[in-house]
Amino acid sequence: MEEKPKAVLVIGGGIAGIQAALDLGDMGIKVHLVERKPSIGGRMAQLDKTFPTNDCSICILAPKLADCFRHPNITLHTLSEVKDVTGQVGDFSVKLRKYARFVDEKKCVNCGDCAAKCPVKVPDEFDMRLRKREAIYPYYLQGVPAVMAIDRENCLYLTRGVCRICEKFCTREAIDFEQKDTDITLHVGAIIVATGFDPYDPSGIPQYGYKRYRNVIVSLEYERLICASGPTGGHLLRLSDNKPAEKIAFVQCVGSRDLKNNRYCSSVCCMHATKEAMLAYEHNPKVKSYIFYMDLRAAGKGFQEYIARGEREYNISYVRGRVAKITEDHDENPIIWYEETQSSKTKKTTVDLTVLATSLMPRRGVQELAKVLGVELDEYNFFETDPLNPLDTTRPGIFVCGCCREPTDIPESVAQASGASERAAETVMR
Amino acid sequence: MNEVRVGVFVCHCGTNIGGFLDVPGLAKYALSLPHVVFAKDNQYTCSEAGLTEIKNAVAENKLNRVVVASCTPRTHEPLFRSTCKEAGLNPYLFQFVNIRDQCSWVHMHETGRATEKAKALIRMGVARAVLLEPLEETEVDVNPCALVIGGGIAGMTCALSLASRGFEVKLIEKENRLGGILSSLYKLYPTHENASNLVQAKAKKIEKNPKIEVLTSSEVKELKGFVGNYDVTVKHGEKERLFKAGVIVVATGAEEFKPVGMYGYDGETVITQMELERIFKEGKLNADTVVMIQCVGSRNEKRAYCSKVCCPTALKNAMLIKEANPDSQVFVLYRDMVTQGTIYEDYYGKARETGITFIKYSPERQPVLENKSVRVYDELLGEELSLPYDLVVLSTPMIARNDARDLAQKLKVPVDENGFFLEAHVKLRPVDFATDGIYMCGCAHWPANGSESISQAYGAASRASIPMSVGHVKTEPLIPVVNEDECSGCSLCEMTCPFNAIRVEETEKGRKAKVIAASCKGCGACGAGCPQMAITMRHFTDEQLLAQVVALAEVAP
Numbered sequence: 010m011e012e013k014p015k016a017v018l019v020i021g022g023g024i025a026g027i028q029a030a031l032d033l034g035d036m037g038i039k040v041h042l043v044e045r046k047p048s049i050g051g052r053m054a055q056l057d058k059t060f061p062t063n064d065c066s067i068c069i070l071a072p073k074l075a076d077c078f079r080h081p082n083i084t085l086h087t088l089s090e091v092k093d094v095t096g097q098v099g100d101f102s103v104k105l106r107k108y109a110r111f112v113d114e115k116k117c118v119n120c121g122d123c124a125a126k127c128p129v130k131v132p133d134e135f136d137m138r139l140r141k142r143e144a145i146y147p148y149y150l151q152g153v154p155a156v157m158a159i160d161r162e163n164c165l166y167l168t169r170g171v172c173r174i175c176e177k178f179c180t181r182e183a184i185d186f187e188q189k190d191t192d193i194t195l196h197v198g199a200i201i202v203a204t205g206f207d208p209y210d211p212s213g214i215p216q217y218g219y220k221r222y223r224n225v226i227v228s229l230e231y232e233r234l235i236c237a238s239g240p241t242g243g244h245l246l247r248l249s250d251n252k253p254a255e256k257i258a259f260v261q262c263v264g265s266r267d268l269k270n271n272r273y274c275s276s277v278c279c280m281h282a283t284k285e286a287m288l289a290y291e292h293n294p295k296v297k298s299y300i301f302y303m304d305l306r307a308a309g310k311g312f313q314e315y316i317a318r319g320e321r322e323y324n325i326s327y328v329r330g331r332v333a334k335i336t337e338d339h340d341e342n343p344i345i346w347y348e349e350t351q352s353s354k355t356k357k358t359t360v361d362l363t364v365l366a367t368s369l370m371p372r373r374g375v376q377e378l379a380k381v382l383g384v385e386l387d388e389y390n391f392f393e394t395d396p397l398n399p400l401d402t403t404r405p406g407i408f409v410c411g412c413c414r415e416p417t418d419i420p421e422s423v424a425q426a427s428g429a430s431e432r433a434a435e436t437v438m439r
Numbered sequence: 440m441n442e443v444r445v446g447v448f449v450c451h452c453g454t455n456i457g458g459f460l461d462v463p464g465l466a467k468y469a470l471s472l473p474h475v476v477f478a479k480d481n482q483y484t485c486s487e488a489g490l491t492e493i494k495n496a497v498a499e500n501k502l503n504r505v506v507v508a509s510c511t512p513r514t515h516e517p518l519f520r521s522t523c524k525e526a527g528l529n530p531y532l533f534q535f536v537n538i539r540d541q542c543s544w545v546h547m548h549e550t551g552r553a554t555e556k557a558k559a560l561i562r563m564g565v566a567r568a569v570l571l572e573p574l575e576e577t578e579v580d581v582n583p584c585a586l587v588i589g590g591g592i593a594g595m596t597c598a599l600s601l602a603s604r605g606f607e608v609k610l611i612e613k614e615n616r617l618g619g620i621l622s623s624l625y626k627l628y629p630t631h632e633n634a635s636n637l638v639q640a641k642a643k644k645i646e647k648n649p650k651i652e653v654l655t656s657s658e659v660k661e662l663k664g665f666v667g668n669y670d671v672t673v674k675h676g677e678k679e680r681l682f683k684a685g686v687i688v689v690a691t692g693a694e695e696f697k698p699v700g701m702y703g704y705d706g707e708t709v710i711t712q713m714e715l716e717r718i719f720k721e722g723k724l725n726a727d728t729v730v731m732i733q734c735v736g737s738r739n740e741k742r743a744y745c746s747k748v749c750c751p752t753a754l755k756n757a758m759l760i761k762e763a764n765p766d767s768q769v770f771v772l773y774r775d776m777v778t779q780g781t782i783y784e785d786y787y788g789k790a791r792e793t794g795i796t797f798i799k800y801s802p803e804r805q806p807v808l809e810n811k812s813v814r815v816y817d818e819l820l821g822e823e824l825s826l827p828y829d830l831v832v833l834s835t836p837m838i839a840r841n842d843a844r845d846l847a848q849k850l851k852v853p854v855d856e857n858g859f860f861l862e863a864h865v866k867l868r869p870v871d872f873a874t875d876g877i878y879m880c881g882c883a884h885w886p887a888n889g890s891e892s893i894s895q896a897y898g899a900a901s902r903a904s905i906p907m908s909v910g911h912v913k914t915e916p917l918i919p920v921v922n923e924d925e926c927s928g929c930s931l932c933e934m935t936c937p938f939n940a941i942r943v944e945e946t947e948k949g950r951k952a953k954v955i956a957a958s959c960k961g962c963g964a965c966g967a968g969c970p971q972m973a974i975t976m977r978h979f980t981d982e983q984l985l986a987q988v989v990a991l992a993e994v995a996p
Contacts, residue, residue, distance in 0.1 A: 035905045307745055351801075425894050427901040
C-alpha cells in the first residue's frame, strides 16, 4: 500500500478541536492536539448545562476528554502554542512551544496536597475570577490531563526564588522546577484551527455598569455561579451580599448587533439566556426572569419549543426592547431602563441580578496566529471562509471549525469539526 | 472448573480515600471474604508501582479474579482491565468497586460508618467477581462502499468527499437528475451566485469520478444487515438492483410547506418563496408592489419550529426584486428577523439600505388579505397599515419530506416529532444515527442553508469513513445471549432495541431472536423487557447481580 498518511495538527482543545481530533484518530490518522491552557475542555467545560436538552455540560464532555487522552493516535500538547508554520499543503513544518508545567505529568495524581500548602491566592480564570486559587492548581476539577500545573506568573519560587513548599509536601515527587520551555517541530500534512471564542468585555458599554455594580454580571460568570462545581457550589447568590437572586434580568445583544461594537449577531445568546433563566427557576421556583431582546432567534432543532417551554413552565417573560441603561439602588439592586417596543414607552424595573449576554468574539491572540498560519481573517477577526467552502481557510491545507470561524452552537461546532477532519483527511490521504 | 482465587487491591488515592476511610482495615477485611486469597492496600493503585504490584500478585498468587476498590470505572476501568490483560488474565475478570465517589467523598464526616459501607461495597464486588466469566471481543469486516441516499447538495458533497478518500460510493436519487432543492432555486444567499452553477459543477465532478455510481429515478426498497455489511435493494423503475454497502448516509433533504387555504394562497398572485424562485428563473416577474409575509405555517401551534432559512431567503428575494426594478416597492412582514452569525446581520442591513420596508407584526394580530391589499398592524409604529399589492409571497417553512417516515422505517431509524431524522445525540452526535453505520446531513436532519448542508455533508463523510478506514468494527463483548429454548419469538426485544441490534428470524426451531453483535451496545433493554427471561446479559447476569444483592444483605462476618 501507499506510505502512511501524514499527521494532522489541531489547534485548540475545546469541543470542536476535540471532536476533530477524535474523528481523525478514529480514522487511523495521527493527530497533534494543541491547547494553550493546562487542560483541554475549552469553553464547554465552563458551562453548567447545555440547551436545548439541559444536559450537564461537563458530564457529556468528560468522556470525550478521556477518549482524547487515551487515544493511541492522539498526542496532547497542553500549555503549548504554535509559533511558526512553514511548508505547504501536505507538508507543513510546525514549530510548537511547549511551556513548562513544573509538574511531572506522569507522576502527579492530582491529589491536591501541594495546593493545600501553597501560600499564594490569585483569582481563578476558569471560574471567571469569582474564586481564588493557588499558584499550583488543577485548571479545573475534571480537566484532562488530570494533573496540577504551576502558574509561573504567581508562584513565589518562580517569581522571587523562595518557597518550594509544594515540593516538600508532594509525596510522589512530581514537582519539577527544573522543567524548561521547549520548542519542538512537528511535520503534518494538514492543520485544523479550532481556537474558539472569548466573551466581549462589557466595560466598553459604561451605561450598563459592569464592574461598577457587583450585581451586574456576564453570562459566563453566571454559568460558573449556577454550576455545582463553581465558586458557590451551585447556589445562585448575589456577589454583593450573598443573598439568593430571585428576580433576574437577562440583557441580550451586549456588544452584538451594535454599530459601536460588533455588528454581527452572536447566534447562541437567545438560547443560552433562556437556559440560564430555566436553571435559576429549577434551583429556586420563586425566581422570575425577564429576557430583554430585539429579535428572538431560536432556529435550531427544538429551539422554538424550548423558548415556549421557558415561558410556560419556568416563569420567564420575554420583553422586546433594547436596554438603554442600568443603574442601581441603595441595596445594590440593578435597575433596568428600557424602551418596550410594543408600547413605545420608556420603562424601568428593579431586579436582584442582571446577566449581560455578551458577544462571542475571536480569542485574544488570533491575529498573531493567523499571521503564523498565513491565513486571512474577516473584518471581525474570525477566520475567513467562503459560504460554499465553509471549512476551508484562505490557505490550502488549513481548515477551520467552531466559534473561531463564526459564533456557533455546540451541535453545529461538532458537525463542523467532523467536517474539518474530513477535509484534512482528504488532504493527507491523497 | 478451576478454583476461584480473588485478589483485592484497596487504594488510598492519596488522602481522597485514605483520609476518610480505614483503608488498611478494608484490605484486612477483604482477606476474610470467601475466595479472597490476597488483599493489599496501595497509596495509588493506578500508579506504575500499583499496577506492577497487581501484575506480580496475579503471578505469585495464581489470582484469576482481580478486584480494585478505588475511584471510578468511568476514568480507570480501561487502565485496570488492560493491566489484567498484561498479567495474562482475561480483562473481563476484573471488578471495580467505587469507594471514593460513592463513599469517601460523600461521607467524609462519618469515617466509621463510611468504612462499614466500603466493606459492604467490597463484599458485593467480591461476590460478583467470583461469578465473572472471560469474554472475548471479535471483529466484523466492513465493506468499503458507502450508500448515499439523496442527490442534493448535501448528498453530492458527501459522495464526492468519500470518493476522494478512495471509497466506492453508490449515490441514489429519487428524481431523474441530481441537484435536489437547489435545482428549484434561482440564486443563493449571501453571494447571489446562480444555484444552477453550483449544482452543475458538483454534478460534473460526480460524473467524472469513477468511484461514484449514480442511480437516478431510484429509491431504496429494502435494507438488510448491519454496520459494515448492509444488503441494499434499490428500485429503479420496474427493475431492482442489489448491492452491498458498509455504511449509509441519509441526505434526502426536505420540502417546502404549501400554504393551502392560508392568506388566499392561489399560486398566482399569492405564492410561496419557492414559486417566486421559479418565476425569477423564467424571468417572468411582473409586479411593482410585493408583500412578503414571514412565518406562514411555522411558529404556530401546529408547527412550532422556526425554519431558519426563510428570513435570509426573503431578504435575498426582496433584494433581487429591487435590483431588477428599483422603482418597485417591497414590504417584508416579519415577527423576529432571524439573521444569525457574522454575515447575515450585514445582509439584513444591506436589504434595509435598498429601500425594502420591514414591518414587525405579532402572532396575536396576523396580517389579513382583503380587497387586493394586506392589512397589518405595525408593532413598532403602533398603527394599522393597508398595503395594496400586485404579488404576495408567503415564506413557508421547510418540512420533512412526506416519504421520510417510509425511508426511516426501511432503515429502522427514528424521526423526530416533526418528521425530520433524529440524531443519536442532540449536542454531541449531530450527524450520527444511534444505529452504527448510518449517518445524516443537510435538510433531512433540519432546515439548513447551502453552507450548513455542505459542512454537515463533510461531517457525515468523516463519520461514515471511520468504520471503512479501520476496515472492521469491534463487537462489544458485553452483549446479550438468547436462550433459544425459552425464546417465543414475540419480537418485543426487537421493538425495544434502540440500535437495531436484535432481530427475530425464522430458524429450524421457529421464530427466534438473534443478536447482531456488531450493532449491540450492551444496554440491556432487551434483557430487561423479555417476558420469557430468555435473554441473559453477559457480564451482568442475573446470578452476578443477585450475588451482589445477597452479599449486601449479609451481616459482615
